[in-house]
Amino acid sequence: MAPSPVRDQTSRNSTAGGGLTPGMIRLLLMALPVGVFLMALILPGYMFETDQKPTEIGLGPAAWPRAMLLALAIFSALWIAQDIWVLGRAGRTPLLRIPKEDGHYHFGKALVGLVMIVLYGWLLSVLGFAISTAVFIATWCVFGGLRKISVVLPVSVIGTIALLWLFMGLALMPLPRGVGIFGEFSIWLLRAVGIY
Amino acid sequence: MSALELLGGGFLAAFELWAFLTIVTGLLIGVVAGALPGISFVNAMAMALPFTYVMEPTQSMLFLGGIYVGGVFGGSISAILINVPGTPASLPATWDGYPMTKRGEAKRALTIAVTASATGGLVSALMLAFLSAPFASFALKFSQPEFFAATVLGLVSVIAIAKDQPVITMVSLLLGIVVGTVGVDPLYGQARFSFGIPEMESGIRFVVVMIGLFAIGEVVDLLATNRDLRPKKADGKAVGARLKDILYVKGAILRGTGIGCMIGLIPGAGATPGAVIAYGIEKQVSKRGDKFGTGIEEGLAAPEAAKNATTGAAMVPLLTLGIPGSAATAIMLAAMMLQGVNPGPLLFIMDPSMVYTIFAAMIIANVLMIGAGIGVAQMFSTLMRTPPAILAAFIIVLSVIGAYGVRNNIFDVYVCLAFGVLGWGMKRVGFPSAPLVLGVILGPLAERYFLTSLANSRQDWTVFFTRPISATILCLALVFILWSLAPGLKTLFLRRRS
Numbered sequence: 292m293a294p295s296p297v298r299d300q301t302s303r304n305s306t307a308g309g310g311l312t313p314g315m316i317r318l319l320l321m322a323l324p325v326g327v328f329l330m331a332l333i334l335p336g337y338m339f340e341t342d343q344k345p346t347e348i349g350l351g352p353a354a355w356p357r358a359m360l361l362a363l364a365i366f367s368a369l370w371i372a373q374d375i376w377v378l379g380r381a382g383r384t385p386l387l388r389i390p391k392e393d394g395h396y397h398f399g400k401a402l403v404g405l406v407m408i409v410l411y412g413w414l415l416s417v418l419g420f421a422i423s424t425a426v427f428i429a430t431w432c433v434f435g436g437l438r439k440i441s442v443v444l445p446v447s448v449i450g451t452i453a454l455l456w457l458f459m460g461l462a463l464m465p466l467p468r469g470v471g472i473f474g475e476f477s478i479w480l481l482r483a484v485g486i487y
Numbered sequence: 488m489s490a491l492e493l494l495g496g497g498f499l500a501a502f503e504l505w506a507f508l509t510i511v512t513g514l515l516i517g518v519v520a521g522a523l524p525g526i527s528f529v530n531a532m533a534m535a536l537p538f539t540y541v542m543e544p545t546q547s548m549l550f551l552g553g554i555y556v557g558g559v560f561g562g563s564i565s566a567i568l569i570n571v572p573g574t575p576a577s578l579p580a581t582w583d584g585y586p587m588t589k590r591g592e593a594k595r596a597l598t599i600a601v602t603a604s605a606t607g608g609l610v611s612a613l614m615l616a617f618l619s620a621p622f623a624s625f626a627l628k629f630s631q632p633e634f635f636a637a638t639v640l641g642l643v644s645v646i647a648i649a650k651d652q653p654v655i656t657m658v659s660l661l662l663g664i665v666v667g668t669v670g671v672d673p674l675y676g677q678a679r680f681s682f683g684i685p686e687m688e689s690g691i692r693f694v695v696v697m698i699g700l701f702a703i704g705e706v707v708d709l710l711a712t713n714r715d716l717r718p719k720k721a722d723g724k725a726v727g728a729r730l731k732d733i734l735y736v737k738g739a740i741l742r743g744t745g746i747g748c749m750i751g752l753i754p755g756a757g758a759t760p761g762a763v764i765a766y767g768i769e770k771q772v773s774k775r776g777d778k779f780g781t782g783i784e785e786g787l788a789a790p791e792a793a794k795n796a797t798t799g800a801a802m803v804p805l806l807t808l809g810i811p812g813s814a815a816t817a818i819m820l821a822a823m824m825l826q827g828v829n830p831g832p833l834l835f836i837m838d839p840s841m842v843y844t845i846f847a848a849m850i851i852a853n854v855l856m857i858g859a860g861i862g863v864a865q866m867f868s869t870l871m872r873t874p875p876a877i878l879a880a881f882i883i884v885l886s887v888i889g890a891y892g893v894r895n896n897i898f899d900v901y902v903c904l905a906f907g908v909l910g911w912g913m914k915r916v917g918f919p920s921a922p923l924v925l926g927v928i929l930g931p932l933a934e935r936y937f938l939t940s941l942a943n944s945r946q947d948w949t950v951f952f953t954r955p956i957s958a959t960i961l962c963l964a965l966v967f968i969l970w971s972l973a974p975g976l977k978t979l980f981l982r983r984r985s
Contacts, residue, residue: 319916320916323916323918324658327658327662334665334680337680337682338679338680339677339678339679340678340681340683346675346677348675349674349675349938349941349942349946350938350941350946351675352672352674352675352677352679353679354938355668355672355934355937355938356665356668356679356680359661359664359665359668359930360665362657362661363658363661363662363665366654366657366658366661367658369654370654370655370658373654387652387655387916387917387918388917395712396708396711396712397710397711397712397713398711400710400711401707401708401710401711401911404706404707404710404711405703405707405907405908405911408703408706408707408883408904408907409904409908411883411887412887412900412901412903412904413901415887415891415897415900416897424884427880427883427884428877428880428881428884431876431879431880431883432874432876432877432880434710434876435710435874435875435876435877435879435880436713436874436876437874437876437877446877450881450884454884454885454888458888458892462892464888464891464892464895465895466888466891467891467897
């Protein structure tokens with residue numbers, strides 16, 4: 292029996308799913324509305340702090356979020372129902388479809404990129420804006436395929452100083468300076484480039 | 488004196504050297520600030536406010552007006568080039584503008600956008616000059632139920648961008664509205680969904696969500712696909728827009744301008760609902776509506792015209808009634824009051840030369856915006872020639888600064904990064920992120936107007952349907968939903984019959 296065109300599409304898109312099998316992708320896509328549905332049911336219980344009693348004047352502060360969560364539960368239930376109906380009737384893919392990529396999608400590279408971005412955000416308050424930004428730009432450039440030190444180094448250092456001058460010097464934005472020795476280095480650098 | 492004579496006098500005053508330079512400076516600041524994600528033109532206007540102390544009242548309005556006009560367009564530059572809207576109103580520019588950039592038609596997309604924006608802005612500035620008085624009396628009839636109805640219209644217009652997934656689009660929109668409920672509620676002052684984190688009590692800002700969802704996902708995809716965003720030449724032809732392209736979208740520009748003028752008049756509605764509604768309507772009207780989202784010129788032109796058409800229209804309630812319709816016009820109101828000028832009907836009698844100089848400046852600013860917009864866009868377009876790795880690194884850093892700069896708080900950076908990871912995941916599974924962003928932007932407004940409407944009417948639910956304007960707008964919203972869903976329902980019905 293020839294496979295259905297929809298199934299074929301799922302197989303073709305498996306690279307976009309990071310090496311997951313079509314069955315796993317289907318399961319993942321079907322788990323999403325279930326997760327949203329459960330979240331919509333559970334969240335009203337966590338709306339206020341335990342020691343906080345919502346006011347009872349008028350509709351109260353809980354009315355709008357409750358109504359929206361109820362609507363969310365209804366629509367996600369509809370989504371689940373549609374997914375089950377589609378799968379049961381014709382053996383097709385769920386409503387959500389993984390978009391086709393024009394070229395090859397390097398899933399592992401994307402995950403490393405995400406980790407680098409999250410690390411950069413976390414290190415901002417520890418190392419300060421100057422050090423973390425220079426390190427991040429240099430690392431990202433190398434990871435992105437730029438190997439020439441004569442390009443990477445000036446881009447990261449001059450770029451960071453230009454950003455410091457623009458945002459801390461001109462726009463007077465108090466960007467993080469870091470803690471301990473990193474904070475002291477940031478202050479020294481800011482003095483050196485004439486911002487402080 | 489007639490309005491035409493007063494406007495002539497306004498032009499003479501606005502073309503004086505210092506006045507003209509003030510408009511140009513404001514315009515350039517606005518376009519650049521609007522184009523930088525997270526550094527919105529409203530922030531630029533707020534930062535420029537102290538500089539207006541040393542200016543004459545008229546000059547200060549020319550300066551802020553220039554930033555306003557330039558900034559509303561500027562947001563589309565980053566939306567078209569890097570898929571990161573510089574301002575919330577530029578969100579629709581990512582839907583059809585960025586696919587054009589991916590095809591190597593960035594220059595063409597920018598030219599269409601700036602022409603549409605300038606046309607929209609120019610028409611609304613002319614409307615401001617000649618129709619302020621009659622519209623002022625109409626705007627007076629608007630109250631909280633009408634604002635709520637207008638916001639609902641903006642929210643339901645998301646159905647138009649649903650493609651063939653209305654249920655998933657609604658889930659995304661509702662998720663955005665729920666995110667918008669985090670923090671202290673607008674009427675009772677009680678914190679919701681703070682989970683014991685003090686920073687959460689201040690809420691989650693839409694700018695932070697927008698930057699995270701759009702910028703980070705896009706940059707990671709740029710890394711994973713080694714995509715080249717450099718302008719290409721297709722079939723040997725130049726990729727810039729030709730007059731033929733502009734004439735092709737003239738209908739979309741006119742419709743967008745009309746919608747923008749109407750939405751802009753409503754205090755509190757602003758450019759975002761104007762642009763989204765214009766996109767939705769254009770999708771229904773256009774012969775290529777089913778292809779919207781793939782880089783269709785009408786899909787870019789209509790919302791661009793609409794968002795700039797709201798600038799002149801939003802000035803009507805400000806100047807005639809003293810009611811600021813948006814954050815930008817609120818800053819302009821503050822500048823006027825700091826100068827000892829009280830906007831309202833009396834201003835037209837006491838100082839008509841000032842009022843008409845502002846009108847003339849708005850017209851001039853919109854004409855100059857074509858040059859300024861193309862110039863700044865060219866500068867940004869040149870930046871696209873830098874290697875993708877360098878471009879991506881700087882987009883991330885600018886996004887982080889943009890998120891941090893909202894409240895000078897590192898917590899916003901964490902929220903931005905969390906939404907960035909979420910946005911990347913959503914993109915990978917084909918879950919639409921634009922409705923979520925729209926929900927975060929318009930949800931809190933809808934809640935505020937909804938609760939205050941009910942509080943003012945002693946919790947009478949019928950208030951939304953008994954007031955004629957509110958009822959009409961809500962009917963329009965219903966018509967819009969049916970209109971958007973009609974093709975899908977028709978197909979379903981025909982399939983059932985066959």
